[in-house]
Amino acid sequence: MSLLSRVVDVSDWPRVRLHVVTGKGGTGKSTVAAALALALASHGKNVLLCEVEGRQGIARMFDVDPLPFEERRIAAGLTGEDGASPGAVHALHIDPEAALLEYLALYYRLGRAGRALDKFGVVEFATTIAPGVRDVLLTGKIYEAVQRNARNKGAIEYDAVVLDAPPTGRITQFLNVSEVAGGLAKVGPIKNQSDTMMTLFRSPRTAIHFVTVLEEMPVQETADGIEEVRAAGLPVGGVVVNLTRPRDLRVKDLGVARRGELDRDGVAADLARVGVDGGDTMVDGLLHEAQEHAVRRALEDSQRKLVKELDVPSYELSRLPQGVDLGGLYELAASLRQQGLA
Amino acid sequence: MSRPHHRVGPLAAAPGSAPVLDVDALLDDPQTGIIVCCGSGGVGKTTTSAALALRAAERGRKVVVLTIDPARRLAQSMGIAALDNTPRPVEGVQGEGSLDAMMLDMKRTFDEVVEGQASPEKAQQILENPFYVALSSSFAGTQEYMAMEKLGQLRRDAQRDGTYDLIVVDTPPSRSALDFLDAPDRLSSFLDGRFVKLLLAPARGPARLMTAGLGIVTSALSKVLGGAFLRDLQTFIAAIDTVFGGFRVRAQQTYALLQAPGTAFLVVAAPEPDALREAAYFVERLGEEQMPLAGLVVNRASRAPLGDLSADEAMAASARLKRESGVSETAPVTAGLLRLHADRARIVEREAALRERFAAAHPSIATAVVPALAGDVHDLDGLRVVGALLAGD
Numbered sequence: 113m114s115l116l117s118r119v120v121d122v123s124d125w126p127r128v129r130l131h132v133v134t135g136k137g138g139t140g141k142s143t144v145a146a147a148l149a150l151a152l153a154s155h156g157k158n159v160l161l162c163e164v165e166g167r168q169g170i171a172r173m174f175d176v177d178p179l180p181f182e183e184r185r186i187a188a189g190l191t192g193e194d195g196a197s198p199g200a201v202h203a204l205h206i207d208p209e210a211a212l213l214e215y216l217a218l219y220y221r222l223g224r225a226g227r228a229l230d231k232f233g234v235v236e237f238a239t240t241i242a243p244g245v246r247d248v249l250l251t252g253k254i255y256e257a258v259q260r261n262a263r264n265k266g267a268i269e270y271d272a273v274v275l276d277a278p279p280t281g282r283i284t285q286f287l288n289v290s291e292v293a294g295g296l297a298k299v300g301p302i303k304n305q306s307d308t309m310m311t312l313f314r315s316p317r318t319a320i321h322f323v324t325v326l327e328e329m330p331v332q333e334t335a336d337g338i339e340e341v342r343a344a345g346l347p348v349g350g351v352v353v354n355l356t357r358p359r360d361l362r363v364k365d366l367g368v369a370r371r372g373e374l375d376r377d378g379v380a381a382d383l384a385r386v387g388v389d390g391g392d393t394m395v396d397g398l399l400h401e402a403q404e405h406a407v408r409r410a411l412e413d414s415q416r417k418l419v420k421e422l423d424v425p426s427y428e429l430s431r432l433p434q435g436v437d438l439g440g441l442y443e444l445a446a447s448l449r450q451q452g453l454a
Numbered sequence: 455m456s457r458p459h460h461r462v463g464p465l466a467a468a469p470g471s472a473p474v475l476d477v478d479a480l481l482d483d484p485q486t487g488i489i490v491c492c493g494s495g496g497v498g499k500t501t502t503s504a505a506l507a508l509r510a511a512e513r514g515r516k517v518v519v520l521t522i523d524p525a526r527r528l529a530q531s532m533g534i535a536a537l538d539n540t541p542r543p544v545e546g547v548q549g550e551g552s553l554d555a556m557m558l559d560m561k562r563t564f565d566e567v568v569e570g571q572a573s574p575e576k577a578q579q580i581l582e583n584p585f586y587v588a589l590s591s592s593f594a595g596t597q598e599y600m601a602m603e604k605l606g607q608l609r610r611d612a613q614r615d616g617t618y619d620l621i622v623v624d625t626p627p628s629r630s631a632l633d634f635l636d637a638p639d640r641l642s643s644f645l646d647g648r649f650v651k652l653l654l655a656p657a658r659g660p661a662r663l664m665t666a667g668l669g670i671v672t673s674a675l676s677k678v679l680g681g682a683f684l685r686d687l688q689t690f691i692a693a694i695d696t697v698f699g700g701f702r703v704r705a706q707q708t709y710a711l712l713q714a715p716g717t718a719f720l721v722v723a724a725p726e727p728d729a730l731r732e733a734a735y736f737v738e739r740l741g742e743e744q745m746p747l748a749g750l751v752v753n754r755a756s757r758a759p760l761g762d763l764s765a766d767e768a769m770a771a772s773a774r775l776k777r778e779s780g781v782s783e784t785a786p787v788t789a790g791l792l793r794l795h796a797d798r799a800r801i802v803e804r805e806a807a808l809r810e811r812f813a814a815a816h817p818s819i820a821t822a823v824v825p826a827l828a829g830d831v832h833d834l835d836g837l838r839v840v841g842a843l844l845a846g847d
Contacts, residue, residue, distance in 0.1 A: 136495070136496055137494060137495020137496035137497075138494075138495055138496015138497060138724065138726075138729070139496065169728075279495065281523075327830060328830040328832070329830070330496075332526060358793065358794065358797050360789075360790040360791075360793040360794045360797070361787065361790045361791075361794070362786065362787075362790070365786075365787050365790070374784075374787060375783075375784050375787070378782060378783060378784030378787075378788070379784055379787065379788045379791065381782060381784075382775055382781075382782055382784055382785055382788035382789075383771070383788060385775070385778070385781065385782070386771040386774040386775050386778075387771070387774075388763060388767070388768075388771045388792075390761040390762070390763055393760055393761050394760070394761035394763060396760065397759055397760025397761045397795075398760075398761075398788075398791040398792070398794075398795055399791075400760065401759055401760075401791070401794055401795060401798060402790075402791050402794065404757075404828045405794055407828035407829060408828050408829075411828070411829055411830065433796075433797050433800035433801050433804070434800060434804060435726075435727070435804055
């Protein structure tokens with residue numbers, strides 16, 4: 113091992129307990145959140161992966177039964193490079209109605225009144241209609257998982273919590289609970305608690321990571337999201353550039369390929385040498401693919417430059433041609449760990 | 455579901471695959487008055503809507519496209535960068551038709567509904583209430599509801615003034631594509647909810663028994679949320695109650711409009727498991743609600759490589775070339791080309807399998823497959839290219 117090689121346990125985010133993963137739809141934020149949870153759960157660490165959008169995406173990714181509102185162990189973490197035994201990833205599907213009832217039970221011992229609330233449709237009202245309340249309940253449960261207290265007896269103390277969060281356009285509003293709750297409940301315990309929650313969300317123990325792909329709109333949305341999150345005083349983490357294309361052509365060949373000037377005869381001769389016989393169609397096909405690839409790469413590079421200009425640590429995950437299955441998640445986890453996100 | 459005729463092209467007979475969606479027939483049919491593009495986030499709904507609208511306009515129709523959240527450069531090129539909630543003409547459209555575009559301002563649309571339904575004082579009271587402010591800007595579903603509201607308005611105006619004969623609607627990037635169908639209902643159920651009724655019920659007469667229970671509820675809520683919360687809520691509900699009757703009627707009208715034969719739903723997806731799963735839910739849901747589904751658009755499909763070299767063969771050949779590197783100057787390039795080919799062949803194979811599974815479960819859904827473009831779309835020329843690909847040109 114050379115001095116320059118990566119020391120096993122170095123993460124760019126050693127103090128972070130709550131990793132919030134957001135991103136534009138279609139960029140793969142749930143995949144990245146799952147891979148990050150696996151990566152953090154190495155070396156005997158316990159990690160909780162939470163979802164809040166009612167999609168049961170975690171259950172699908174990890175191929176387990178739909179999750180209840182209950183912490184479940186779903187997978188062993190990533191085995192360390194040094195062979196250290198992994199920890200475990202637990203998952204929690206946060207459902208706002210269950211969170212409200214749990215909250216009332218934990219903090220107010222609202223037995224009869226709690227049931228009455230349910231009966232009178234208040235729970236349904238509060239969780240589906242009352243603006244902002246839904247977010248406060250979801251973030252409240254996340255806060256509780258990060259900052260376990262004596263009320264929740266026997267609960268696991270996690271080394272890290274990863275949140276598969278709402279998309280970039282909604283993330284600031286989602287985490288800015290004290291503003292929402294403060295606007296509605298000016299005094300009272302909800303107000304105090306939302307202030308305490310904000311203290312955690314604004315502290316260096318939280319990091320909001322943005323997932324993007326190297327296309328114009330997602331990168332623009334990431335830039336806007338980072339600005340918004342910063343303006344709200346929330347801590348920006350890293351940018352995870354997902355689904356990058358393979359880099360099978362050397363940089364010096366890309367320009368030539370883009371102009372359609374690759375050495376056709378040379379390529380044809382190489383193909384013949386290794387016994388690939390597809391005639392002109394094959395050679396033309398390969399050169400055409402190369403040209404399209406080069407155009408895409410140029411576009412990716414221009415977007416990559418914009419990502420670099422955001423001036424936050426960035427990480428890249430390449431597109432897996434066979435799609436993401438459980439094995440693929442571990443592969444992505446290893447890559448994130450190697451790059452230092454975990 | 456019960457369209458009078460099938461919009462299915464000549465390739466529909468191809469066995470073992472979905473029938474081909476004839477986009478031009480859909481756009482040219484004077485009966486088509488509304489096209490709604492729906493699907494999960496990040497599948498290219500906005501681009502698809504804009505491309506369809508432009509193509510329809512250039513084929514002679516008078517079109518307005520209602521977009522929700524277009525890419526900045528696309529919005530600029532269509533002249534709708536300013537968000538002012540009114541359709542603006544798009545410059546550079548060729549031919550006899552016309553194209554207007556607008557970007558939805560959710561809060562303004564909501565405010566306008568309130569102002570249109572209530573007396574000035576009452577409207578003012580509602581607009582200033584903290585619950586209204588939160589509801590109109592952040593309630594999950596408000597955007598969907600307002601998109602439908604705006605669609606209803608555009609349709610009424612168009613019929614009155616003869617301004618447009620086709621409205622293309624892009625739907626909001628929802629958590630789930632279904633939010634868009636559920637939102638109006640959710641607002642109605644808010645009105646009919648027991649809790650809202652209780653808050654409105656006078657504390658006398660037969661309601662007294664119920665209010666005894668309500669006492670427990672309100673004191674519990676005051677304990678948790680503080681008294682001001684409840685007072686604001688009660689004021690809000692009392693103020694907006696009169697307005698809501700109007701809301702409900704309009705929601706029902708818009709719903710009926712969506713079910714009418716002049717409407718065509720296009721479900722937009724990408725060849726990814728999540729997007730296609732959402733598309734499947736949506737297709738089934740539209741069927742249940744008897745909404746007219748025109749077909750499925752699969753965006754960003756990878757193009758099949760030319761030649762019949764399999765991924766494995768390409769990888770093997772690439773490895774051999776690598777071992778023999780130095781035999782020619784071009785060997786590294788050729789090896790790279792072969793790896794690229796293998797990568798693409800694998801993706802194409804996976805996407806085809808996903809589409810076939812979808813088609814097997816929904817065999818009658820006409821489908822248009824749009825190949826991925828090398829670059830981003832941000833001007834009318836780009837939209838024309840997408841439109842042509844949609845139509846299978």
